[in-house]
Amino acid sequence: DGGITQSPKYLFRKEGQNVTLSCEQNLNHDAMYWYRQDPGQGLRLIYYSQIVNDFQKGDIAEGYSVSREKKESFPLTVTSAQKNPTAFYLCASSIQGAKDTEAFFGQGTRLTVV
Amino acid sequence: AQSVTQLGSHVSVSEGALVLLRCNYSSSVPPYLFWYVQYPNQGLQLLLKYTTGATLVKGINGFEAEFKKSETSFHLTKPSAHMSDAAEYFCAVSDYGGSQGNLIFGKGTKLSVKP
Numbered sequence: 001d002g003g004i005t006q007s008p009k010y011l012f013r014k015e016g017q018n019v020t021l022s023c024e025q026n027l028n029h030d031a032m033y034w035y036r037q038d039p040g041q042g043l044r045l046i047y048y049s050q051i052v053n054d055f056q057k058g059d060i061a062e063g064y065s066v067s068r069e070k071k072e073s074f075p076l077t078v079t080s081a082q083k084n085p086t087a088f089y090l091c092a093s094s095i096q097g098a099k100d101t102e103a104f105f106g107q108g109t110r111l112t113v114v
Numbered sequence: 115a116q117s118v119t120q121l122g123s124h125v126s127v128s129e130g131a132l133v134l135l136r137c138n139y140s141s142s143v144p145p146y147l148f149w150y151v152q153y154p155n156q157g158l159q160l161l162l163k164y165t166t167g168a169t170l171v172k173g174i175n176g177f178e179a180e181f182k183k184s185e186t187s188f189h190l191t192k193p194s195a196h197m198s199d200a201a202e203y204f205c206a207v208s209d210y211g212g213s214q215g216n217l218i219f220g221k222g223t224k225l226s227v228k229p
Contacts, residue, residue, distance in 0.1 A: 004157075031216060033216060040123060040222075041221060042220055042221035042222050043158075043204070088155075090157055090158065092216075099146050099208040100146045100165040100166075100208070102148055103158075103216050103217055105150075105158040105159070106157050107156055107157045108155065108156065108157050
Protein backbone atom coordinates (compact mmCIF):
# COMPACT_ATOMS: atom_id res chain seq x y z
CA ASP A 1 0.00 0.00 0.00
CA GLY A 2 1.20 3.51 -0.80
CA GLY A 3 1.73 5.88 2.06
CA ILE A 4 4.05 7.76 4.37
CA THR A 5 5.94 6.08 7.18
CA GLN A 6 7.33 8.00 10.10
CA SER A 7 9.61 6.45 12.68
CA PRO A 8 9.90 6.14 15.55
CA LYS A 9 6.42 6.81 16.90
CA TYR A 10 7.82 7.96 20.25
CA LEU A 11 11.26 9.47 20.81
CA PHE A 12 12.95 10.70 23.95
CA ARG A 13 15.83 13.11 23.86
CA LYS A 14 18.20 14.30 26.52
CA GLU A 15 18.99 17.98 26.60
CA GLY A 16 21.92 18.82 24.32
CA GLN A 17 21.40 15.85 22.02
CA ASN A 18 20.60 15.88 18.33
CA VAL A 19 17.92 13.45 17.19
CA THR A 20 16.75 12.49 13.70
CA LEU A 21 13.16 11.72 12.75
CA SER A 22 12.62 9.51 9.75
CA CYS A 23 10.06 10.07 6.99
CA GLU A 24 9.72 7.74 3.98
CA GLN A 25 7.06 7.81 1.25
CA ASN A 26 6.28 5.50 -1.65
CA LEU A 27 3.69 7.74 -3.31
CA ASN A 28 6.17 9.04 -5.88
CA HIS A 29 5.52 12.60 -4.67
CA ASP A 30 8.06 15.30 -5.36
CA ALA A 31 7.01 17.61 -2.52
CA MET A 32 7.56 16.74 1.14
CA TYR A 33 6.96 18.73 4.31
CA TRP A 34 7.68 18.73 8.02
CA TYR A 35 5.20 20.27 10.45
CA ARG A 36 5.34 20.79 14.17
CA GLN A 37 2.13 20.50 16.18
CA ASP A 38 1.64 21.97 19.66
CA PRO A 39 -1.69 22.03 21.52
CA GLY A 40 -3.85 24.91 20.30
CA GLN A 41 -1.27 25.99 17.72
CA GLY A 42 -2.39 24.06 14.69
CA LEU A 43 0.33 22.90 12.31
CA ARG A 44 3.39 25.05 11.75
CA LEU A 45 5.68 24.46 8.79
CA ILE A 46 9.32 23.70 9.63
CA TYR A 47 10.85 22.82 6.24
CA TYR A 48 9.64 21.75 2.85
CA SER A 49 11.23 20.26 -0.23
CA GLN A 50 9.86 20.46 -3.75
CA ILE A 51 12.54 18.37 -5.42
CA VAL A 52 15.51 16.17 -4.57
CA ASN A 53 18.58 18.02 -3.28
CA ASP A 54 16.60 21.19 -2.61
CA PHE A 55 14.65 22.39 0.43
CA GLN A 56 13.31 25.62 1.88
CA LYS A 57 12.80 26.96 5.39
CA GLY A 58 9.28 27.28 6.68
CA ASP A 59 7.99 29.47 9.49
CA ILE A 60 9.89 27.86 12.37
CA ALA A 61 13.10 26.40 10.90
CA GLU A 62 15.46 27.56 13.66
CA GLY A 63 17.00 24.63 15.51
CA TYR A 64 16.07 22.12 12.80
CA SER A 65 17.83 20.73 9.74
CA VAL A 66 16.77 18.47 6.87
CA SER A 67 18.18 16.68 3.85
CA ARG A 68 16.63 15.40 0.65
CA GLU A 69 19.07 13.02 -0.98
CA LYS A 70 16.37 10.68 -2.28
CA LYS A 71 12.90 11.35 -3.54
CA GLU A 72 11.41 8.90 -1.03
CA SER A 73 13.13 10.21 2.09
CA PHE A 74 13.06 13.52 3.99
CA PRO A 75 14.63 13.13 7.46
CA LEU A 76 14.39 15.89 10.05
CA THR A 77 17.11 16.52 12.61
CA VAL A 78 16.20 18.32 15.80
CA THR A 79 19.40 19.93 16.99
CA SER A 80 20.46 21.05 20.44
CA ALA A 81 19.81 24.62 19.27
CA GLN A 82 16.07 23.96 19.37
CA LYS A 83 15.18 25.22 22.85
CA ASN A 84 11.74 23.68 23.14
CA PRO A 85 11.64 20.54 21.01
CA THR A 86 8.92 18.65 22.87
CA ALA A 87 6.09 18.39 20.33
CA PHE A 88 4.31 16.17 17.84
CA TYR A 89 6.02 16.13 14.44
CA LEU A 90 4.18 15.36 11.22
CA CYS A 91 5.62 14.60 7.82
CA ALA A 92 3.54 15.03 4.67
CA SER A 93 3.89 14.74 0.92
CA SER A 94 2.00 15.95 -2.11
CA ILE A 95 2.12 16.25 -5.87
CA GLN A 96 4.34 19.21 -6.65
CA GLY A 97 2.63 22.21 -8.18
CA ALA A 98 -0.90 20.84 -7.98
CA LYS A 99 -2.80 23.29 -5.78
CA ASP A 100 -6.01 21.27 -5.93
CA THR A 101 -4.59 18.07 -4.50
CA GLU A 102 -4.29 17.22 -0.88
CA ALA A 103 -1.27 16.48 1.26
CA PHE A 104 -0.88 12.97 2.66
CA PHE A 105 0.33 12.64 6.22
CA GLY A 106 2.33 10.14 8.21
CA GLN A 107 1.26 8.96 11.67
CA GLY A 108 3.58 11.35 13.45
CA THR A 109 6.47 11.18 15.90
CA ARG A 110 6.05 12.42 19.45
CA LEU A 111 9.32 13.84 20.72
CA THR A 112 9.85 14.41 24.42
CA VAL A 113 12.84 16.00 26.10
CA VAL A 114 13.82 14.25 29.32
CA ALA B 115 -1.49 35.85 1.31
CA GLN B 116 -3.91 33.11 2.23
CA SER B 117 -5.09 32.45 5.77
CA VAL B 118 -7.65 30.36 7.62
CA THR B 119 -9.56 31.08 10.82
CA GLN B 120 -11.42 28.39 12.70
CA LEU B 121 -13.99 29.76 15.11
CA GLY B 122 -14.06 27.86 18.38
CA SER B 123 -11.15 25.78 19.61
CA HIS B 124 -13.56 23.37 21.33
CA VAL B 125 -17.05 22.29 20.31
CA SER B 126 -19.19 19.88 22.31
CA VAL B 127 -22.35 18.20 20.99
CA SER B 128 -24.59 15.39 22.10
CA GLU B 129 -24.67 12.13 20.20
CA GLY B 130 -27.22 12.45 17.40
CA ALA B 131 -27.04 16.26 17.31
CA LEU B 132 -25.91 18.43 14.42
CA VAL B 133 -22.20 19.05 14.09
CA LEU B 134 -21.16 22.48 12.81
CA LEU B 135 -17.48 23.45 12.69
CA ARG B 136 -16.74 26.90 11.33
CA CYS B 137 -13.97 27.93 8.96
CA ASN B 138 -13.39 31.29 7.29
CA TYR B 139 -10.64 31.91 4.79
CA SER B 140 -8.82 34.83 3.29
CA SER B 141 -7.55 34.57 -0.26
CA SER B 142 -6.99 36.99 -3.10
CA VAL B 143 -7.42 34.22 -5.65
CA PRO B 144 -10.04 31.46 -5.98
CA PRO B 145 -9.23 29.19 -3.05
CA TYR B 146 -8.78 25.47 -2.83
CA LEU B 147 -10.07 24.39 0.58
CA PHE B 148 -9.68 21.25 2.65
CA TRP B 149 -10.94 19.70 5.87
CA TYR B 150 -8.81 17.17 7.72
CA VAL B 151 -9.52 15.06 10.81
CA GLN B 152 -6.98 13.97 13.41
CA TYR B 153 -7.54 11.28 16.01
CA PRO B 154 -5.32 11.31 19.12
CA ASN B 155 -1.66 10.60 18.43
CA GLN B 156 -2.28 10.05 14.73
CA GLY B 157 -1.66 11.88 11.51
CA LEU B 158 -4.19 13.90 9.54
CA GLN B 159 -6.73 12.27 7.26
CA LEU B 160 -8.53 14.11 4.48
CA LEU B 161 -12.29 14.46 5.03
CA LEU B 162 -13.15 16.46 1.92
CA LYS B 163 -11.93 19.19 -0.39
CA TYR B 164 -13.30 21.98 -2.56
CA THR B 165 -11.54 22.81 -5.79
CA THR B 166 -13.99 23.99 -8.43
CA GLY B 167 -17.55 23.19 -9.46
CA ALA B 168 -20.29 22.24 -7.00
CA THR B 169 -20.12 24.33 -3.85
CA LEU B 170 -21.56 21.60 -1.62
CA VAL B 171 -18.91 18.99 -1.10
CA LYS B 172 -19.52 15.58 0.42
CA GLY B 173 -16.79 13.73 2.24
CA ILE B 174 -16.17 10.61 4.23
CA ASN B 175 -18.00 9.56 7.41
CA GLY B 176 -21.12 11.57 6.51
CA PHE B 177 -19.46 14.99 6.61
CA GLU B 178 -20.08 17.74 4.11
CA ALA B 179 -19.02 21.35 3.66
CA GLU B 180 -20.36 24.25 1.66
CA PHE B 181 -18.17 26.82 -0.05
CA LYS B 182 -19.72 30.28 0.22
CA LYS B 183 -17.67 32.86 -1.61
CA SER B 184 -19.76 35.81 -0.44
CA GLU B 185 -19.14 34.85 3.19
CA THR B 186 -15.57 33.55 2.62
CA SER B 187 -16.62 30.46 4.55
CA PHE B 188 -16.23 26.70 4.29
CA HIS B 189 -18.08 25.33 7.32
CA LEU B 190 -18.11 21.60 8.03
CA THR B 191 -21.36 19.87 9.00
CA LYS B 192 -22.72 16.47 9.84
CA PRO B 193 -26.44 15.95 10.51
CA SER B 194 -26.05 13.46 13.37
CA ALA B 195 -22.95 13.16 15.56
CA HIS B 196 -21.55 9.79 16.49
CA MET B 197 -19.21 9.03 19.37
CA SER B 198 -16.54 8.06 16.85
CA ASP B 199 -16.55 11.64 15.48
CA ALA B 200 -14.72 12.88 18.56
CA ALA B 201 -11.43 14.20 17.17
CA GLU B 202 -9.68 17.38 16.15
CA TYR B 203 -10.61 18.97 12.84
CA PHE B 204 -8.45 21.23 10.73
CA CYS B 205 -9.45 23.53 7.90
CA ALA B 206 -6.77 24.37 5.34
CA VAL B 207 -6.32 26.48 2.23
CA SER B 208 -3.91 25.82 -0.59
CA ASP B 209 -1.03 28.26 -0.55
CA TYR B 210 -0.24 30.24 -3.67
CA GLY B 211 2.69 32.13 -2.25
CA GLY B 212 5.24 29.35 -2.53
CA SER B 213 7.00 30.18 0.69
CA GLN B 214 4.60 28.36 2.98
CA GLY B 215 4.50 24.98 1.37
CA ASN B 216 1.41 23.29 0.11
CA LEU B 217 -1.27 24.06 2.73
CA ILE B 218 -2.00 26.73 5.32
CA PHE B 219 -3.84 25.32 8.33
CA GLY B 220 -6.20 26.78 10.88
CA LYS B 221 -5.50 26.18 14.55
CA GLY B 222 -7.98 23.34 14.76
CA THR B 223 -11.29 22.64 16.51
CA LYS B 224 -11.56 19.81 18.99
CA LEU B 225 -14.94 18.09 18.81
CA SER B 226 -16.31 16.29 21.85
CA VAL B 227 -19.40 14.07 21.59
CA LYS B 228 -21.44 13.43 24.73
CA PRO B 229 -23.48 10.24 25.10
